[in-house]
Amino acid sequence: MTEQFVCNPIGRVSSPYKEKGDAPAQGREKNLVSRIIIDPGFAGGLEGLTVGQQIFVLCWFDRSARDGIKVHPRGKMENPLTGVFNTRSPARPNPVSLTLVTIQEITDNILTVCGLDALDNTPVIDIKPYSGKIDEPMQA
């Protein structure tokens, strides 16, 4: 009854984080350099992006569990269980990550970025330019 949608990766992450536990809870905490290798068929979609620009990278965390509805924030048992949609846990019904990074280099179909928190070989499903007009919190 429930419709499903098929996500096709547009590329992969090449990252210094090889195994679960290597990656920081948030990429900015280590701020290491990763590369995003876009499939050649999608590389034209990078046109217009520039070095220094901030982008949201959306990955599919393919090694994360998908069955959690309540989670311990940051995976720490001492943090009380809360709803998964009130956390940035990678283990979520659709394990889509959202990370704001800065482009350091662009070479053909490869973006070098700083601050990504994805394991090596993680599928990338989308890239969006950051825009202060719509991505900054609204005033209360």
Added chain:
Amino acid sequence: MTEQFVCNPIGRVSSPYKEKGDAPAQGREKNLVSRIIIDPGFAGGLEGLTVGQQIFVLCWFDRSARDGIKVHPRGKMENPLTGVFNTRSPARPNPVSLTLVTIQEITDNILTVCGLDALDNTPVIDIKPYSGKIDEPMQA
């Protein structure tokens, strides 16, 4: 050869925008009220969210084309074609939207929010709390 991933909606949008063309290019431009109706099986995932909190809503824009690699920003022909990953166009290889909204009301499995730009009945695939620590642009 290329792996694919299945996205299961966690709920649906109930919105004043009924047909393509009704919705603003960005929700904040009209700032109307929408409701996010979470499937009961996922409603526990909302625990901890509060009125006034800002959240990212990720939808699957199921009525958008997926074949564009170059697009005219904001769908205006006078805007020169650019790479789709340098735009927030809803028409993209994986039509996942990202919109920051404020929670106005929470009643059981229903969130009332302001500023969403999704058509009525659009599937919702994820909700994430906004966090200044990771979602504000880095200093250059």
